Every structure is written in C-alpha cells, then in structure tokens.
Amino acid sequence: MTPPVRAGRGRPRRSWRTPLLRLATLAVFLGCWLLFSASVDPLLFPSPVRVVEAYREMLETGELVGAAWTTAWTFAVSMVLAVVAGLALALLAVRSGVLGSIIDPYLLALYATPVIVMVPLIILWIGVGDVGRITLVFIGAFIPIYVNAEEGLRNVRADLVEVTASFGASRRDVVREVVIPGALPFIAAGLRIGLGRALAAIVVAEIFLSLTGLGGLIQASVGYLRVDKMVAAALVLSAAGILTMALMSRLEKRLEPWRTTT
Amino acid sequence: MANHHLTDEQTVENAIMRQAEPKIVVSGVRKSFQISGDAAAVTPALDGIDLTIADGEFVSLLGPSGCGKTTLLRIIAGLTAADDGTVEVNGTPVDGPGRDRAMVFQAFGLLPWRTVAQNVAFPLKIRKLSGTEIDERTDRYLRLVNLERFKDRYPHQLSGGMQQRVGLARALAVDPEVLLMDEPFGAIDAQQRELMQEELLRIWAATGKTIVLVTHDLDEAVYLSDRVVLLSPHPGRVRTVVDVGLPQPRWEYDARSHERFVEVRREIWSVLRKDVLDVVEREAAEIEDRTGERH
Numbered sequence A: 001m002t003p004p005v006r007a008g009r010g011r012p013r014r015s016w017r018t019p020l021l022r023l024a025t026l027a028v029f030l031g032c033w034l035l036f037s038a039s040v041d042p043l044l045f046p047s048p049v050r051v052v053e054a055y056r057e058m059l060e061t062g063e064l065v066g067a068a069w070t071t072a073w074t075f076a077v078s079m080v081l082a083v084v085a086g087l088a089l090a091l092l093a094v095r096s097g098v099l100g101s102i103i104d105p106y107l108l109a110l111y112a113t114p115v116i117v118m119v120p121l122i123i124l125w126i127g128v129g130d131v132g133r134i135t136l137v138f139i140g141a142f143i144p145i146y147v148n149a150e151e152g153l154r155n156v157r158a159d160l161v162e163v164t165a166s167f168g169a170s171r172r173d174v175v176r177e178v179v180i181p182g183a184l185p186f187i188a189a190g191l192r193i194g195l196g197r198a199l200a201a202i203v204v205a206e207i208f209l210s211l212t213g214l215g216g217l218i219q220a221s222v223g224y225l226r227v228d229k230m231v232a233a234a235l236v237l238s239a240a241g242i243l244t245m246a247l248m249s250r251l252e253k254r255l256e257p258w259r260t261t262t
Numbered sequence B: 001m002a003n004h005h006l007t008d009e010q011t012v013e014n015a016i017m018r019q020a021e022p023k024i025v026v027s028g029v030r031k032s033f034q035i036s037g038d039a040a041a042v043t044p045a046l047d048g049i050d051l052t053i054a055d056g057e058f059v060s061l062l063g064p065s066g067c068g069k070t071t072l073l074r075i076i077a078g079l080t081a082a083d084d085g086t087v088e089v090n091g092t093p094v095d096g097p098g099r100d101r102a103m104v105f106q107a108f109g110l111l112p113w114r115t116v117a118q119n120v121a122f123p124l125k126i127r128k129l130s131g132t133e134i135d136e137r138t139d140r141y142l143r144l145v146n147l148e149r150f151k152d153r154y155p156h157q158l159s160g161g162m163q164q165r166v167g168l169a170r171a172l173a174v175d176p177e178v179l180l181m182d183e184p185f186g187a188i189d190a191q192q193r194e195l196m197q198e199e200l201l202r203i204w205a206a207t208g209k210t211i212v213l214v215t216h217d218l219d220e221a222v223y224l225s226d227r228v229v230l231l232s233p234h235p236g237r238v239r240t241v242v243d244v245g246l247p248q249p250r251w252e253y254d255a256r257s258h259e260r261f262v263e264v265r266r267e268i269w270s271v272l273r274k275d276v277l278d279v280v281e282r283e284a285a286e287i288e289d290r291t292g293e294r295h
Helices: A017-038 A048-061 A063-096 A098-112 A115-125 A130-154 A158-166 A171-208 A213-223 A227-255 B008-020 B069-077 B116-126 B131-144 B160-173 B190-207 B218-224 B259-294
Strands: B022-034 B042-054 B058-062 B084-089 B101-104 B178-182 B210-215 B227-232 B237-243
Touching: A017 A048, A048 A063, A048 A227, A063 A098, A063 A130, A063 A171, A063 A213, A063 A227, A098 A130, A115 A130, A115 A171, A130 A171, A158 A171, A158 B101, A171 A213, A171 A227, A213 A227, B022 B069, B022 B210, B042 B069, B042 B210, B042 B237, B058 B069, B058 B218, B069 B084, B069 B101, B069 B178, B069 B210, B101 B160, B116 B131, B116 B160, B131 B160, B160 B190, B190 B218, B210 B218, B218 B259, B227 B259, B237 B259
Parallel strands: B058 B210, B058 B227, B101 B178, B178 B210
Antiparallel strands: B022 B042, B022 B084, B227 B237
C-alpha cells in the first residue's frame, strides 16, 4: 500500500507589496510630521530632525544608554523572578490540588487590579529603590505566567497519559513526554502576556517610584520641556517592546515546532 | 511479507496447535462501573467472561455498544483492573501493562509534539534499548507500514490512515507477543480501512503475533479473524464464539464474496441483530426516563 502522494509544498509567495506600502506610509507620516512641526512651537512639538538631534545629544552625555541599561536590567531581573516563581507555584498548585483553588481567587483579584494602584503601597512597604521597582514589575508579570502555566499543566491529555502508560512509561516519562510538552503552548501564552504587562509596569515604576531608566527619562524630559528627548526615549521603549515580542515569537517556534509546521 | 502464505492444511494445523498452546486465558472476569456520585447505580459491564486465545490466533471481540468489549480489551492490556476473575498471558497473571502486550488505539494516541519516527521510538526509549537498536527498529517498522518517507513529519501533517499506521508501527516495534487493537480503523474512511485491514492480515501472517481486535464492524471481524467472539450487553457476556474458517491468505482472493464469508456473516448477524435492537430500545427508554423526569 503506497501512501498518498502529497502535493509539493510550494514556497510561500514573496510579496513586495506590503513592505513597500509600509515604507510609503512611513515616508508620508514623517513628511506630515515635518510639515506640521514647522507651523507650531518647536518646544511643544519637535520636528523629526530635533528628535534625531536629541538622540545624538543623549548618546554623547551617556544619558540614553544609562537609562536603557537601568530599564533593561530591572526588566530582566523581574522577568526571571516572575518566570521562576510562576512556574514553580503552578507546579505546586497542580501537585497539591487544594493550593490552587485557595490562592487562585486572590491572585486573580490582584491580576485585575491595575499596577498603578499598588504604587502607594510599595512606597510605604518596600520603598522607592530597586527592590520596589522590581516588585512592581514582578507583580505585573508573575500572575499571568502562573495562571496560564497552571491551566496548561492541568490540561493534561489523559488519553496520551494512558497510551504512554500502556507502553510501560514511568511517572517521570509521562511528565517529560506528555505533561510538559502539552503545557508549553499555555506557558508561552502566559509568558507573552507577562512580558506585555511587565513592559507597562516598568514605566509606571520608573515614573512613580524613583525617576530612573527610560520611564524616568521620559518624565524628566517633559519636566524641563524637552519634548524632543521625551519622544526619543519613548521611541526606544516601543522598539524594545517590539523586539521583545519578536524574540518571544522566535522562542515559541523553537519550543513548539509541531505547531508551526503545516 | 508474502512468503508466509498459509495453506488450508496449515490453518488446520494452527487450529490443532491452538488447543495445545493457550496464549491468553481469561477466566471469570467481572467488571462493574459506578455511575459517578450514585453509589446505587452500578452498571455491570462484564459478567463472568471466560475466553482462551491461542498463540498466533487472530480473535475479534464484536458486539453492540455497551457490551463491554473495549473494557475486556483494556483488562487484558492491564489498563483497567477486573473486579473479579483473572487474565493470564503465557501463564502469568496480568496486573498492569507489560512488555508482552502492545496496544493500538482508536484515536491513534500519537504524541503531537513528536515526529513520526520519534513516536515509534518512544516506547523503545522507555525500554532503554541502545540508540542503534532504536534507530534500526524504527526504520524497519516504518518501512513495514510504508511510512519511511514521512518519518520526520509531525502526526497532524498525516492523514488518519497514515497516523494509524504509525500507531501500528509503534506497537509492533516493541515486538510484543500479543497485539491488542481497540477499534483501530474506526476513525478511518471506508476505502482506506479496507486497505489497512489487508495490510494488517499481511503483517499478522509475517509476524505470527497473537491479535485481539475490538470492533463493532461485523464485516471487519469476519474478514480478519480466526474466531469471532460475540458479546451481548447488559451485562456483558460471551454470547457465542464463531470459527470463521475462511482460507488464508485472505487478501489473495475476494474473501468478502466467498460463500463461507456470507454464511458466517449471516450466522453472527442473526444473533447480533436482536442484541442491537435491544440496545436501541433500551437507549430510547433511557431518553424517555430522563426527559420525563425533567417535565
């Protein structure tokens, strides 16, 4: 019996229209920005040229790199803590059974609360330093990571557990071959939401706790009417956000090749 | 594969050997299921099953839904424990899954995150075979089911029939003495199913495995088996055992049009039909009860 012959997998047709269209839109946008900024007070509405100059100035003084570095390491430390704590707690919750049903309502309530509400409490209880910022970002990222990982670990395919057991798999084999791969898509979704939340939380922390990092740079620039510097710093933050999400997509493809192949 | 043709004489010889060498002995197996939450509502699924299956024999468990045929297979597999009675394979009582048995599942049961080759290799890894042995066996059994070209694909990229051939290769690769198949072709379209049945007969002839197959498809049971065990529901009991006695190899002639096929089919259907009618009536009554309570 010969297997049915599959139609050759055609390479995805490369379309040049979308990138061209995007480039044109960007050019039109920059043009409008340039034209509009010429007709208003440059102090309030800087032209793109001023923004580029602001970059040069901030790179010379080391302001931009310093701020970006502070934001980056705070973000990294908080995310690592959030991932470790989120996954560990999810494992515990799934193993104990009761733990999850006890803590989940509180964590969901915390999740539904905007992080900015936590700012006064963190100032009072933890302080405005590094630890305070890390705490705020951690709270933002930890809960979605935990909730999704827990759901993924609970959503074990019982039929596959049975199949592997029928071939004599041990508990460890089942966890490694069935439970974890099955939970990975959920974990990745939690990570994605956590990253987004952490990015929002870090700006809040840097503006409302201690004026530092890119968030602090944005707030301070507005304070002494340097809107050009503010726009420049904000663009760096957006770029960092886009980059983070792109890296996340990469990671997902590496972790779940079976979901991305057709 | 075609070098294992059995002549009529060999079939007779096999029938004699069958009595000499029992492979699976099921004695007095009982099993009830409790409907969740209601301690009083216990449904007897199997009520005193006795069955002896010979080495190298192909036996089908046939019956309407609710006759407990899958439960019986799962008890033989060691995936479900019997309430009472014993199952022995090679004289050893079954108390869980074992290396002497391998199962083929209705829904294929392939790991979606593993490629075709990795799925076949998985049980071999559990058994801690050497890397070269695993590769060699994976290749051999993928070739046997004609899937070597698809070894690096993921299950979702394959058709249902191809996925079940992976399931079959996976079960055969552990080289079990007994192959347990739970409605293996139920989820496969009709034309592919006939090809798969033919392929299964060839593999059976080539490997000499003992095969126990659960099906609700009368034609499938007659076409494939040496003996058809007809189970009746409520509670599950062995209603009758029919020797098919069609000449082997059955893929070499139009077995489904053979006069013996028609005869056996008619014989089983005359019994089965009544049981199916009972099931239909019972189900109708249950639906009336349930909706009656609600109004």
